Amino acid sequence: MAHQKFAYAPAPESRAVVELAPSYGLFIDGEFAEAADGRVFKSVSPSSEEVLAEVARAGEADVDRAVRAARKAFTKWSALPGAERGKYLFRIARVLQERARELAVLESLDNGKPIRETRDVDLPLVAAHFFYYAGWADKLEYAGCGPNPRPLGVAGQVIPWNFPLLMLAWKVAPALAAGNTVVLKPAETTPLSALFFADVCRQAGLPRGVVNILTGYGDAGAALVAHEGVDKVAFTGSTEVGKAIARTVAGSRKKVTLELGGKAANIVFDDAPVDQAVEGIVNGIFFNQGHVCCAGSRLLVQESVQEEVLDALKRRMATLRVGDPLDKNTDIGAINSAEQLARITALAEAGEAEGAERWAPPCELPRSGYWFAPTLFTGVTQAHRIAREEIFGPVLSVLTFRTPAEAVEKANNTPYGLSAGIWTEKGSRILAVASRLRAGVVWANTFNKFDPTSPFGGYKESGYGREGGRHGLAAYLAEPGEAAGGRGEGEGELDR
Known part of the structure; x- marks a missing residue:
């Protein structure tokens, strides 16, 4: 069917x-x-x-x-x-x-x-x-x-x-x-x-x-x-x-x-529940059009599940609705200003120019206002600008890793240290990796969860x-x- x-x-x-x-x-x-x-x-x-x-x-x-x-x-x-x-x-x-x-x-x-x-x-x-x-x-x-x-x-x-x-x-x-x-x-x-x-x-x-x-x-x-x-x-x-x-x-x-600012790493291990992780990835980067300082803008996926995760992520991105912010069906609204849209556009173009592969779902954008379709980059290295600079928009860079040590090294390879996410079924792995991440907030099997009783910084x-x-x-x-x-x-x- x-x-x-x-x-x-x-x-x-x-x-x-x-x-x-x-x-x-x-x-x-x-x-x-x-x-x-x-x-x-x-x-x-x-x-x-x-x-x-x-x-x-x-x-x-x-x-x-x-x-x-x-x-x-x-x-x-x-x-x-x-x-x-x-x-x-x-x-x-x-x-x-x-x-x-x-x-x-x-x-x-x-x-x-x-x-x-x-x-x-x-x-x-x-x-x-x-x-x-x-x-x-x-x-x-x-x-x-x-x-x-x-x-x-x-x-x-x-x-x-x-x-x-x-x-x-x-x-x-x-x-x-x-x-x-x-x-x-x-x-x-x-x-x-x-x-x-x-x-x-x-x-x-x-x-x-x-x-x-x-x-x-x-x-x-x-x-x-x-x-x-x-x-x-x-x-x-x-x-x-x-x-x-x-x-x-x-x-x-x-x-x-x-x-x-931030350039948070969202780390997906090979034992992570894929559907749950994909929802967390989408919430991590496309919530509020990516206008989030703690957005999970760098997705680190273990090599053995990269294809499975990306296939599921693209299917999910294809269902996102971009349009009128006052429509209750809308998932992604407008970019806040023409200046911010220009910055997002410039960094996305730099990603393509530096050799990363760009993908976005079919998306009809409104004619008036400031809009940017949810975008995914694969083939990204740590040398790419889109992996180093805060884009502050709905743009996700995907990198891979083989071992937990490599994931931690790549996650910490940034001048920022605001937040991070970990996706795995092993509680011991969550504790081991979280303790080595230089980030003020580390979410485990969730992302962008806030509470007035919890400190943030x-x-x-x-x-x-x-x-x-x-x-x-x-x-x-x-x-x-x-x-x-x-x-x-x-x-x-x-x-x-």
Whole structure:
């Protein structure tokens, strides 16, 4: 009997649940306001190139105003009993749940990712992080940071465009639970969910100035990182920008956590359950169009099962549906921006030019917007650019190995060290291989599984510090014996 593909009728989620204003301002000291110099930029939907809204573009004066507001709010916020701060976080979590459908649609519009991901993955995890850290707010003395842990002060946070609302939750929730105040800059291509979160904060009754949100470009992020009134810097994004941030804060009193790029190895041994492994491979690289820092972009397959795994993988890739992010049937949505699409395209072309064999399933791409078909490269060596550089798109490089030692050597042969995956039925092999992988997160017989109780972070050029769990909370608390609450004596000029 010939293989037949299912025909899927369109199943679009309604846009009517999101009410977009023509323009949005910066959120400073509990109010929306225009940028000091009046500059604006447009937020564009990557699936249609439609302008969604006009957004204020922050400059240095706006950064200074937001940091001052956060500093002013810090005194009262940090003095609140932990249980009281926890109440605010619980309220935020509940409001996020109540508005989950609205926020999921907004995220898909502004980011390009499929609605079933924003609805079933992003928003539940966002609420879970606020619930989790709300529970920690009155238990800080048990976080392992000394008997009387204190907040650091004002946290300057810069987040990327691949998981806009989730990265916000990763950073804002532990900062507030620990008693810090926040100035957050979302990515310029995905500013809208952060601005909607500002409205969530107001709905939850959060005191003015505790959370401030500055939309804008890289210059605003750089000004925030360099501002003398910031005590803690948290950044998720590219390794290149992370290195620049490290140089900026070097020699200062600021604490820093950096969650940067990755080039994760997904290792399939000869005893792995092939169908399960293929699902993990697909989830590892094609989830969120490959816009994932911990994506399993390097597939290492044991030679004896290479043909079997690749045949099954190609069959599975042929069933992936690329198209409208608001269609509930869509597996792969739009690439976030024209700039990112150009980078993915250039690296894929480099793979072909260097001799790797390119394959993609038959795939009709929409005419408007930014799109890239799920792509597989075989015949890849460790010298290929596609095996060394982070593509940040739906492109998978396949390499082979013969022994576990060779698999470990190839997996670790990268300047990155964020994540890895292992597929085998032998628990002893999982433990033996995982202990030798230089990666912050190692998944066994699964991939891209996240939980607010588990720390996440990398080694080498994938950054330092951890987010999530108790470790993520500790990143916003002063160490025993360290001066807390930000500035020392003589720095009061900032308040005037």
